[in-house]
Amino acid sequence: xxxxxxxxxxxxxxxxxxxxxxxxxxxxxxxxxxxxxxxxxxxxxxxxxxxxxxxxxxxxxxxxxxxxxxxxxxxxxxxxxxxxxxxxxxxxxxxxxxxxxxxxxxxxxxxxxxxxxxxxxxxxxxxxxxxx
Numbered sequence: 001x002x003x004x005x006x007x008x009x010x011x012x013x014x015x016x017x018x019x020x021x022x023x024x025x026x027x028x029x030x031x032x033x034x035x036x037x038x039x040x041x042x043x044x045x046x047x048x049x050x051x052x053x054x055x056x057x058x059x060x061x062x063x064x065x066x067x068x069x070x071x072x073x074x075x076x077x078x079x080x081x082x083x084x085x086x087x088x089x090x091x092x093x094x095x096x097x098x099x100x101x102x103x104x105x106x107x108x109x110x111x112x113x114x115x116x117x118x119x120x121x122x123x124x125x126x127x128x129x130x131x132x
Contacts, residue, residue, distance in 0.1 A: 005122050008124060011124055013103025013105055013124060014124040017126060022126070032110065032120065033062065035110065037113065038090045038110075039109060040086070040088050040108075041055065041109070042085065043085040043106050044102040045127060046081075047079075047082070048077075051096060054127045057132075058130045062130070069096075072095075073095040073096065076096060079096060079097070083097060084099040090111070105124025105125055107122070107123040
């Protein structure tokens with residue numbers, strides 16, 4: 001099944017994709033990301049550790065500085081079960097909260113004040129989309 005970025009919109013959880021489909025999605029996403037100045041990301045995962053791992057892979061793949069846990073948020077080791085991680089490249093911070101009933105996946109939103117037509121949200125992408 002061919003998966004373009006548009007086909008992911010509205011899904012509650014990221015689909016399982018074979019290497020060829022992942023490669024096609026990356027090729028489609030890269031020029032869209034290049035048009036943006038900064039990003040926010042949302043990670044729906046089964047645990048805080050899985051969410052942070054996904055965030056770290058995104059940071060590495062996209063050349064972001066490592067975001068820091070917001071000190072106003074809760075300690076990661078105090079969260080059990082499914083979570084939602086919200087990361088903001090502009091502020092350099094991320095927060096994680098317990099959240100049941102979500103699917104699993106990565107959402108990336110691009111922001112560009114000079115070209116609002118470039119702004120969009122892509123995903124949900126598999127948690128290992130930017131992984132090794």
